[in-house]
Every structure is written in C-alpha cells, then in structure tokens.
Amino acid sequence: MRAVDLIIKKREGTVLTKQEIEYLIFGYIQGDIPDYQMSSFCMAVYFNGMTTEETHALTSAMLYSGEQINLSALTKPKIDKHSTGGVGDKISLILAPIAAACGLVVPMMCGRGLGHTGGTIDKMEAIPGYSTCLNRQQIEDICSRIGFVIMGQTDTIAPADKMLYALRDVSGTVESIPLITASILSKKLAEGADGFVFDVKAGVGAFMQDVAEATSLAGSLVSTTAAFGKPAAACITDMNAPLGRMIGNRCEVAEAYECLGGKMPDDIQEITFSLVSEMLILGNITDTLEKSVKLIKEKITDSTARNLFLENVRLQGGTCDMFLHDKGFTLPENTVAIKARKNGILHGIHACKIGIASMLLGAGRTKKTDDILPDAGVELFVTRGDAVKAGDELGILFSAPHIRMDEALLLAEEAFEIQDKPFVKKSLLLGKIDAHDLD
Numbered sequence: 001m002r003a004v005d006l007i008i009k010k011r012e013g014t015v016l017t018k019q020e021i022e023y024l025i026f027g028y029i030q031g032d033i034p035d036y037q038m039s040s041f042c043m044a045v046y047f048n049g050m051t052t053e054e055t056h057a058l059t060s061a062m063l064y065s066g067e068q069i070n071l072s073a074l075t076k077p078k079i080d081k082h083s084t085g086g087v088g089d090k091i092s093l094i095l096a097p098i099a100a101a102c103g104l105v106v107p108m109m110c111g112r113g114l115g116h117t118g119g120t121i122d123k124m125e126a127i128p129g130y131s132t133c134l135n136r137q138q139i140e141d142i143c144s145r146i147g148f149v150i151m152g153q154t155d156t157i158a159p160a161d162k163m164l165y166a167l168r169d170v171s172g173t174v175e176s177i178p179l180i181t182a183s184i185l186s187k188k189l190a191e192g193a194d195g196f197v198f199d200v201k202a203g204v205g206a207f208m209q210d211v212a213e214a215t216s217l218a219g220s221l222v223s224t225t226a227a228f229g230k231p232a233a234a235c236i237t238d239m240n241a242p243l244g245r246m247i248g249n250r251c252e253v254a255e256a257y258e259c260l261g262g263k264m265p266d267d268i269q270e271i272t273f274s275l276v277s278e279m280l281i282l283g284n285i286t287d288t289l290e291k292s293v294k295l296i297k298e299k300i301t302d303s304t305a306r307n308l309f310l311e312n313v314r315l316q317g318g319t320c321d322m323f324l325h326d327k328g329f330t331l332p333e334n335t336v337a338i339k340a341r342k343n344g345i346l347h348g349i350h351a352c353k354i355g356i357a358s359m360l361l362g363a364g365r366t367k368k369t370d371d372i373l374p375d376a377g378v379e380l381f382v383t384r385g386d387a388v389k390a391g392d393e394l395g396i397l398f399s400a401p402h403i404r405m406d407e408a409l410l411l412a413e414e415a416f417e418i419q420d421k422p423f424v425k426k427s428l429l430l431g432k433i434d435a436h437d438l439d
C-alpha cells in the first residue's frame with residue numbers, strides 16, 4: 001500500500017477500506033507517513049466526506065492508537081458529556097458535580113481552548129494548584145470518592161488524535177464531520193464511560209455555523225458511538241451569543257461556582273438542566289425530564305453539588321481560597337468598559353467576536369504553544385432583550401497590565417447588535433437526537 005494512492009482514492013470520492021484507513025493512521029503515528037501527506041488526506045476527507053463505515057474505521061484506528069481507561073470496578077453508571085466548543089461555555093464545570101450528586105460517575109476528559117473557543121482544562125487550571133494531569137489510579141480513586149474527575153488527554157490516550165488535531169488546526173481541515181467525529185470519540189471512548197451526551201453547538205461561535213450541519217454532526221456522533229456498542233444522545237444548542245456573563249478562565253470558574261450556589265442565568269440553566277437530564281435518563285437514574293429536573297434542583301438547593309465541586313478542587317490539588325466567603329472573581333487592574341454605540345434593544349452578542357476579543361486579551365491562544373493569562377477575559381453586564389442607551393456600559397474587558405486592549409475593544413463593541421424592534425426570546429435547545437432517531 002502507498003499513502004499517495006489512498007489520498008488519490010479519497011480525492012476521487014472512492015470509499016476506503018478499514019485496512020486502508022488503519023494503514024494511514026498507524027503509518028502516521030509511527031512517523032512513516034509525513035504531515036504533508038496526512039494533511040492532504042484530511043483535505044480530501046474535508047471535501048468528499050466519509051461513509052458511516054469509514055468514520056467508524058477511522059475512529060477505531062485512532063482510539064486503538066493508544067490505551068483505554070478501565071473503570072469497570074465502579075458500579076454506578078458512568079456517563080459523560082462533551083461539548084463541541086463555544087464561548088463562555090462553562091457548562092462542564094457545573095454539570096459534572098450536579099450529575100455526580102445525582103448518582104452518576106462522570107469521567108470527564110476535556111481539552112484546552114483554541115482560537116476563539118474556551119477549554120475546560122484551561123479554566124480549571126486557572127484555580128491555583130489544580131492539576132488535570134492524572135494517572136489511572138488517581139482517576140479511579142477520585143471517581144470512586146466523589147463521582148467525577150476532570151482530566152486532560154495524556155500522551156497515551158488516542159495519540160493519533162493529538163497529532164491529527166494539531167495538523168488539522170493549521171491545515172484548514174477542522175470543520176469536517178467525519179474528522180470531528182473520530183477526533184472526539186477516539187478520546188471519549190478511551191476514558192471508560194458507558195454512555196455519552198453530546199452538546200453540539202450551532203451558531204456564529206461554533207465550528208458548525210448552521211443547525212442542519214450541527215444536526216448532521218450530532219447524528220454522526222450518536223451513530224458512531226452506537227457502532228461501538230455504547231448508548232448516546234445529542235442536544236443541538238444555540239451558540240450565537242456567549243453563555244452566561246463571564247468569558248475567560250478564572251472568571252468562568254467563579255461564575256460556575258455561583259451557578260452551583262443556585263444563582264444561574266437562564267441560558268446556563270436551560271442548557272445544564274437539558275444535558276444533565278439526558279445523562280440521568282441514559283444512566284437509568286430517572287426516566288423522565290421532569291424527574292431529572294426535580295432531582296437536579298434538590299442537589300443544587302441542598303448544596304451537595306457545590307460541595308462535590310469543592311471536594312474535587314481539593315482532590316485535584318487546587319486551593320479553595322477563591323471560593324471561600326463567596327469572594328467571587330477579583331477584577332485585575334487593567335480594565336476598559338465596552339460602551340453602547342446607540343440606543344435600542346440588544347438583539348445579539350456575537351459569540352465569535354467576543355471569543356476573539358477574550359483571546360486577544362490573553363484568555364486564549366493564537367497558537368498551541370502560547371501561555372494563557374488566567375485572569376484575562378470579558379464580563380457582560382447585559383443580555384439579549386435588554387434595552388440600552390448610547391454610552392451605557394455593556395461589559396468590561398480585563399487583563400494583565402502589559403496587555404493593550406484597543407483591538408479587543410473594537411471587536412467587543414462591534415459584537416453588540418442593537419436594533420429598534422422588540423426582541424423575541426427563543427429556546428437555546430434547537431434539537432435532540434438519540435439512537436432511535438437514526439433507526
């Protein structure tokens with residue numbers, strides 16, 4: 001077999017066999033197939049797609065490029081959630097302790113933020129001392145003690161994805177349904193969960209901009225997971241505006257903690273409750289949405305979820321100072337206000353523009369090797385539907401003293417879409433898919 005023949009085959013739209021896909025993936029991780037051939041192959045997949053069988057074969061080759069975590073000693077249902085990435089998306093930080101409080105084990109393997117989207121690992125590492133680099137024993141111990149763990153991908157879990165994701169990021173091949181499916185599932189299937197709920201984001205702040213594309217990605221994630229014999233469901237959710245009030249890292253952790261104390265903005269509540277409900281149903285803890293919501297509310301009100309969050313911070317080496325006495329987030333000194341350019345009703349807060357502004361402030365990376373500034377970010381004072389007047393403060397940008405804010409401020413000001421007509425609030429839940437929908 002020769003890599004170039006397989007690239008040409010894919011370029012011409014011919015279906016590849018399992019053996020051919022394995023040849024490419026294993027050849028790539030062993031260093032026999034160079035980056036330029038692999039990026040060419042990814043581009044051919046980007047344009048011609050893959051069949052269900054090819055996507056399954058690609059996922060399997062990437063999954064078995066590394067080791068799998070075995071959590072079979074834990075008897076509770078092990079259900080995880082994965083988001084395809086958004087702005088202000090701190091749902092995992094709130095959802096994992098709630099789901100654990102309701103009786104699930106959540107072995108959550110997460111990623112770092114890249115470009116305008118944030119990542120759970122960067123957010124949790126903004127807590128001083130917190131480590132997401134855990135060995136198998138630590139993962140199992142933390143899961144058995146408190147029901148959830150937040151871990152980063154190690155060199156031994158799906159190494160093919162680690163190499164391919166970095167390559168796709170710089171070769172314009174991220175936004176491909178089969179490549180995203182194989183990338184996400186090769187990591188998720190390795191972490192030892194019994195089932196998965198996917199939060200597939202649609203909108204200007206997401207990889208999939210329109211709902212039809214996001215629905216296809218959701219279908220691909222659910223059906224490929226089913227092909228590995230595991231149940232899954234997907235929610236398609238709106239990512240046109242950032243979620244919640246804070247966009248950044250430490251500030252998002254502080255907001256997540258407030259949410260666990262019961263102070264949850266409507267958008268965060270709708271998405272968190274929908275996703276946890278799907279997880280509880282998948283794990284057979286409840287059988288209806290109503291029963292799930294009742295249980296979730298109980299675990300927030302009696303502080304079980306919030307206490308599990310604090311316990312997780314301690315067990316993963318973090319200090320709880322920022323959570324004590326409801327201190328909240330302390331703004332750094334370098335700040336600038338975002339002001340409204342005209343009077344009217346706020347119709348949109350462009351998630352991608354706010355995400356890029358936050359990245360320019362140092363909360364995200366422009367390239368994989370950049371360090372992030374944990375205290376940098378954006379706070380929004382308004383939400384869609386609010387009436388605003390020219391000159392009103394709509395939010396604030398903050399960062400370290402040496403960071404210039406002019407470019408970020410320009411983008412942030414442009415992000416606010418102010419109109420004269422009334423705003424009609426819509427549900428953020430745009431659709432749902434489970435394995436039966438695909439029969």
Ligand code: URA
Pocket residue numbers: 084085111165174179180181183184
């Ligand atoms: N998240 C992933 O892990 N992989 C992708 O390809 C896209 C989002």
